[in-house]
Amino acid sequence: MTTKNILVFGEVEKGRLAPITKELLGGARRLSDQVGAGVNLLVAGALSGESLQDAAEFGTDIIYHATDPGYGEFSSDAYSFLAVELCKKIDPVLCLMGQTDLGRDIAPRIAARLGAGLCMDCVEVRFDPAQNIFVQTRPAFGGKALAEFSSPAGKLQVNTIRAKSMEPAATQAGRKSELMEIKEGPDPSAIKTKLVSVKVLETDGIKLEEAKIIVAGGGGLGSAEGFTIIKELADALGGVIGATRVPVDENWVPLSIEIGQTGKIVSPDLYIAIGISGAAQHITGMVSSKKIVAINKDPDANIFKISDLGLVADYKTVVPVLIEKIKESAR
Numbered sequence: 001m002t003t004k005n006i007l008v009f010g011e012v013e014k015g016r017l018a019p020i021t022k023e024l025l026g027g028a029r030r031l032s033d034q035v036g037a038g039v040n041l042l043v044a045g046a047l048s049g050e051s052l053q054d055a056a057e058f059g060t061d062i063i064y065h066a067t068d069p070g071y072g073e074f075s076s077d078a079y080s081f082l083a084v085e086l087c088k089k090i091d092p093v094l095c096l097m098g099q100t101d102l103g104r105d106i107a108p109r110i111a112a113r114l115g116a117g118l119c120m121d122c123v124e125v126r127f128d129p130a131q132n133i134f135v136q137t138r139p140a141f142g143g144k145a146l147a148e149f150s151s152p153a154g155k156l157q158v159n160t161i162r163a164k165s166m167e168p169a170a171t172q173a174g175r176k177s178e179l180m181e182i183k184e185g186p187d188p189s190a191i192k193t194k195l196v197s198v199k200v201l202e203t204d205g206i207k208l209e210e211a212k213i214i215v216a217g218g219g220g221l222g223s224a225e226g227f228t229i230i231k232e233l234a235d236a237l238g239g240v241i242g243a244t245r246v247p248v249d250e251n252w253v254p255l256s257i258e259i260g261q262t263g264k265i266v267s268p269d270l271y272i273a274i275g276i277s278g279a280a281q282h283i284t285g286m287v288s289s290k291k292i293v294a295i296n297k298d299p300d301a302n303i304f305k306i307s308d309l310g311l312v313a314d315y316k317t318v319v320p321v322l323i324e325k326i327k328e329s330a331r
Contacts, residue, residue, distance in 0.1 A: 027161065044066040077193055083106065119159050243257050271291065
């Protein structure tokens with residue numbers, strides 16, 4: 001076993017590694033080559049043998065698989081206990097997890113119990129060999145700036161990473177890793193809460209967080225009918241729709257498609273913002289999009305400040321034209 005480790009806390013979806021886990025493994029692998037560390041993966045619950053092999057091929061050196069039924073259902077208490085106990089045993093130099101519902105829940109607990117540094121919603125992590133520290137970059141001031149944070153050399157750093165911020169490593173077919181099964185369950189005294197029920201939100205087609213093209217609407221659409229128009233545009237482009245907080249609060253659209261500080265964090269190739277003013281809370285959730293196009297009839301709308309292309313116009317006039325042109329080009 002290597003003397004230094006980077007630990008990735010993995011997430012499992014329907015028995016397979018979640019996309020964010022593969023991204024974290026890619027980032028960890030690149031950092032490990034600079035630090036001279038091994039890449040360890042911690043996963044809990046049912047996981048297929050195929051997924052364990054995927055983890056190896058994505059650059060994992062050691063896989064710690066917690067198989068006790070106590071980790072079979074969601075429990076912040078149990079997962080926090082699991083991660084803390086493993087960190088005490090292997091003493092990693094860096095712990096990475098996704099900026100997901102799970103990561104946001106347990107990362108502060110883990111850092112507090114280990115006396116570690118904590119940085120949430122990172123978009124980049126790099127190693128500074130001169131100071132022997134990890135430097136974390138995250139959006140600040142509602143996405144208007146990027147700030148760098150670091151902890152003293154030798155101090156464990158716990159980070160949550162925004163989706164699409166790290167590239168998955170190129171797979172190495174047939175690569176092997178060591179599998180360590182954790183059979184012990186969580187300490188009963190550590191479990192303070194109980195999962196009462198689970199409600200699965202049904203989604204059609206592509207998940208918002210994984211979409212390459214997103215057409216989002218804001219309060220400027222004026223009503224729920226406006227989303228019928230932008231959905232037609234999204235369908236024509238092969239994308240999905242999103243929304244800001246206002247349409248959700250007005251019950252025009254479901255909470256599941258909200259983008260922003262209190263919603264989903266997205267990083268599509270193309271983000272089209274229609275009728276969106278550009279409040280800091282929303283910008284935080286989409287500022288890392290590769291290309292941003294804004295349509296708003298207010299020339300002073302804040303969204304134009306971060307857009308690659310802006311159009312000052314009434315969406316009811318221009319969006320139908322865009323849809324028709326896109327359909328014509330596809331014929």
